[in-house]
Amino acid sequence: MQDPGARDPNDSGPVASPDDAGAQHSFLEAPQPLYSGHRQRLRDRFRQAGAEALPDYELLELVLFRAIPRRDTKDLAKRLLARFGSFAQVLNAPDARLKEISGVGDSVVTEIRLIRAAALRLMKGEIASSPLLSSWNQVLDYLRAVQGFEHREQFRILFLDKKNHLIADEVQGQGTVDHTPVYVREVVKRALELSSTAIILVHNHPSGDPTPSRADIDMTRLIVEAGRPLGVRVHDHVIVGRNGCASFRALRLI
The missing domain is CATH 1.10.150 (DNA polymerase; domain 1)
Incomplete structure (x- = not known):
């Protein structure tokens, strides 16, 4: 007869109850990250x-x-x-x-x-859905968002049709931190290619200050004069920066 205190060689150890198994599973389960x-x-x-x-x-x-x-x-x-x-x-x-x-x-x-x-994309879609001049604050918000934080100067043109709807939004040139080359003839030529009767000129000042320089004013006047006899009107020139926008029309520079 087997000694009651002896271990049965076929016994692999105490059998866990279902409750014990669940507790063991919870213990081993990885905690949810904070x-x-x-x-x-x-x-x-x-x-x-x-x-x-x-x-x-x-x-x-x-x-x-x-x-x-x-x-x-x-x-x-x-x-x-x-x-x-x-x-x-x-x-x-x-x-x-x-x-x-x-x-x-x-x-x-x-x-x-x-x-x-x-x-x-959302902002551009909103300004393209109606005449630009009737939603001018949205246009300025879009221009500041798309270009106001650039670290180099960019020269952009918004090309409009006879009803002032957006035909195209194109970056025409990219320069240094304080200068972008602008070719007057190319600006007017591109407007004629797109059958655009009006344009809005845009460039940024990486310094953050959108105040127009003497060179900005002179270049704008050259484009206005070149476009006038060809039926291309310059509605505005907008300078954007991190600190806001400057409109040539609002400043009576056009």
Whole structure:
């Protein structure tokens, strides 16, 4: 007869009850990461209260969620804003400068570029749906968004038809931090190619100050004079910068 205190060689150990098995499974299950709950709460608040309820860093966090799926993004969002100053300036920062920030790689840069492109596409669609001169504040908002944060000067032209609807929006030249070459003959020639009867000239001042220079004024007058006999009218010349816009027509320079 077997000793009651002896261990049965066929016994592999105590058999776990169903309750014990469940407890063991819960113990082994990986804990939910802390950022997961935060992300869901932030998404819920955005959907329920809208973007206006979120400070810039939280809106930027939402942008970063898809690019960085398994890491907290709050610190990175705050560091980006500290470096560039505002949500708009983060979206408009050059790729190379974005990548200077630890944690920013190609996926983050792509997501930021996508958000900027979507916003500009929406703004352009809104101004193209009606005569530009009847929605002038929207036009200025679009021009500042598309060009006001550039780090080099660009010369852009909005080509309009007889009813002042947008035919084309084209960058005609790109220069340095304080100069863009403009060829008067090419400006008028392109307007005639597009059958455009009116144009709006646009360029940016990377310094941020949109005040027209003497060279800006002289160049504008040359284009006005070249277009007049050919039936191409210059409605305005707008200079944009981070600090606002300057309209030649409003300043009575045209």
